Amino acid sequence: MAETTQGLALFQESHARLLQQFLELERQQLPPDVIDRQLMDIAEGIVRDHNTAALIAGELRLTDEEEREFRSNVRGLMGGGALMPLLEREDVENIHILGHDRVILSLANGDRIPGPALAGSEEELVMMIRHLAATAGHTSRRFDTAAPILDLRLASGHRLFAVTAVAERTSIVIRRHRMLQSSLERLEKSGTVTAPMIEVLRAAVRPPNPANMLVVGGTGAGKTTLLRSLLSEVPQSELIVTIEDTLELHLRSSGLHERTLALETRTANTEGLGEISMYDLCRAALRMSPDRVIVGEVRGGEVMQLLQAMGIGNDGSLGTIHAGSTRAAINKMLIYAQRSPDSPTPDSVLREISEVLHLLVYIKKLPDGRRAVTSIREVVGYEEGRVETSEVFAP
Numbered sequence: 001m002a003e004t005t006q007g008l009a010l011f012q013e014s015h016a017r018l019l020q021q022f023l024e025l026e027r028q029q030l031p032p033d034v035i036d037r038q039l040m041d042i043a044e045g046i047v048r049d050h051n052t053a054a055l056i057a058g059e060l061r062l063t064d065e066e067e068r069e070f071r072s073n074v075r076g077l078m079g080g081g082a083l084m085p086l087l088e089r090e091d092v093e094n095i096h097i098l099g100h101d102r103v104i105l106s107l108a109n110g111d112r113i114p115g116p117a118l119a120g121s122e123e124e125l126v127m128m129i130r131h132l133a134a135t136a137g138h139t140s141r142r143f144d145t146a147a148p149i150l151d152l153r154l155a156s157g158h159r160l161f162a163v164t165a166v167a168e169r170t171s172i173v174i175r176r177h178r179m180l181q182s183s184l185e186r187l188e189k190s191g192t193v194t195a196p197m198i199e200v201l202r203a204a205v206r207p208p209n210p211a212n213m214l215v216v217g218g219t220g221a222g223k224t225t226l227l228r229s230l231l232s233e234v235p236q237s238e239l240i241v242t243i244e245d246t247l248e249l250h251l252r253s254s255g256l257h258e259r260t261l262a263l264e265t266r267t268a269n270t271e272g273l274g275e276i277s278m279y280d281l282c283r284a285a286l287r288m289s290p291d292r293v294i295v296g297e298v299r300g301g302e303v304m305q306l307l308q309a310m311g312i313g314n315d316g317s318l319g320t321i322h323a324g325s326t327r328a329a330i331n332k333m334l335i336y337a338q339r340s341p342d343s344p345t346p347d348s349v350l351r352e353i354s355e356v357l358h359l360l361v362y363i364k365k366l367p368d369g370r371r372a373v374t375s376i377r378e379v380v381g382y383e384e385g386r387v388e389t390s391e392v393f394a395p
Helices: 006-027 032-056 064-078 081-087 122-135 184-189 195-205 223-231 278-286 302-311 326-337 346-356
Strands: 092-098 103-107 112-115 149-153 159-163 171-175 213-217 240-244 260-264 292-298 318-322 359-365 371-383 386-393
Touching (some): 006 064, 032 064, 081 092, 122 149, 122 159, 184 223, 195 223, 195 371, 195 386, 213 223, 213 326, 223 318, 223 359, 223 371, 260 278, 292 302, 302 326, 318 326, 326 346, 326 359, 326 371, 346 371
Parallel strands (some): 213 359, 240 260, 240 292, 292 318
Antiparallel strands (some): 092 103, 092 171, 159 171, 371 386
């Protein structure tokens, strides 16, 4: 067992006091930077008091390294430090938190195992997530009884979804992104795609005639990883605009594509103002003269803006959509289109899909935990009120 240093011992000794102060500052609804500054001031006072007492007693004060360790633990307390060891585990895919004292880890091999409790109470868990919501995302988000549902991208790139107040216990799901450096070759090695599929997909993404494409699949099927792998084939000279509810693609930060403008939605403030929706961002993207428009997940009226982008010369535009098959994806697009402020007729939506969308790629999660592309379907036309498609690769 590793030896407990003085820095760690001091943090453990003062943990209850620091946590109480942290919760009190959160209750005052102070700005996150003010909370951080005040709590660190308290921490510095604890270090000074400890060192003074040690000198009076003729004992050793904290070394510089031990002081840094203490401060690091305090920052971890403010930023969800109990989560960090779990987020750093490469074998973990998803973290399910069902209240403050029950954690389930979904592993890459398909197993599910219990994890350590993350907080001492429901209040402590809520405060920890609230602080993350305010400080750890691309934009500050609320998490309280008035805004009890949170969808957040952590600084590490992982995606956090949390519910409080409307649930029996505060519940959180964290999806870890394990393959930021994605490529079609990596997917072939993992068995997700075959060599013949790569030939088709690569030709569909690359110039001179890139196809407009949707990646289709269920929750956790690997749609984002496949989309990221497809985008790794786009020439670096092209300007890509990505539109996401929560940033997940990370094309520029991961080195996949430098010329990327990443746009993220924003929730309304406490006065109900300032909301920026996917639809708003899609409209804005069309004014940025992009070579390609990428919608991380289509789930509303923004589908019409994506189809518009595909139809005005932004060939090679892509997105993902939740559906149980490539055929079902077209019906989903029709349903989502009805939520658009443009109020298109079903017939006009289907005609537009048939004219501007070229490929649908279906990916699924297999029982053993692996992901596999099982269908690639080409859109070939419109006839008698339906979009006609042809299977390129079938199960």
